[in-house]
Amino acid sequence: MQSEAREGVMSKFRQEGTKAMEDTKRILGEFASQLFSGAIEVVDLSAPLGPDTPLLKLPPGLAGTPKIEVHVISEYDGKGPSWAWNWLKIGEHSGTHLGPLVRHHQNSEKVMQIIRKVTFSL
Numbered sequence: 001m002q003s004e005a006r007e008g009v010m011s012k013f014r015q016e017g018t019k020a021m022e023d024t025k026r027i028l029g030e031f032a033s034q035l036f037s038g039a040i041e042v043v044d045l046s047a048p049l050g051p052d053t054p055l056l057k058l059p060p061g062l063a064g065t066p067k068i069e070v071h072v073i074s075e076y077d078g079k080g081p082s083w084a085w086n087w088l089k090i091g092e093h094s095g096t097h098l099g100p101l102v103r104h105h106q107n108s109e110k111v112m113q114i115i116r117k118v119t120f121s122l
Contacts, residue, residue, distance in 0.1 A: 049068055050068055053094060055068075070086050072088060
């Protein structure tokens, strides 16, 4: 009796898993079609991280993030003849907020157009 119940539950899990996989394939296929057709616009908003990266400025009295620091370990020299290698000192939110990006991005009006179009939902 228990094994029949267990098999029934397992069968239901397999069916739901198969349906979820089919839904995922369909959604990804639709996404890929829209992406390739140009219906979805992909805009690169990346910016290099370094000492000159614009950071979020908080009101006076609130602790802000420090400037990003880049420390050289090796630079194709005796410490590493075949590579350049650095370590970074960085705040966990450095380079993650659109406000500084909008003010300093080479195409800030395009960034603002995207922000106006995008609706975030959870």
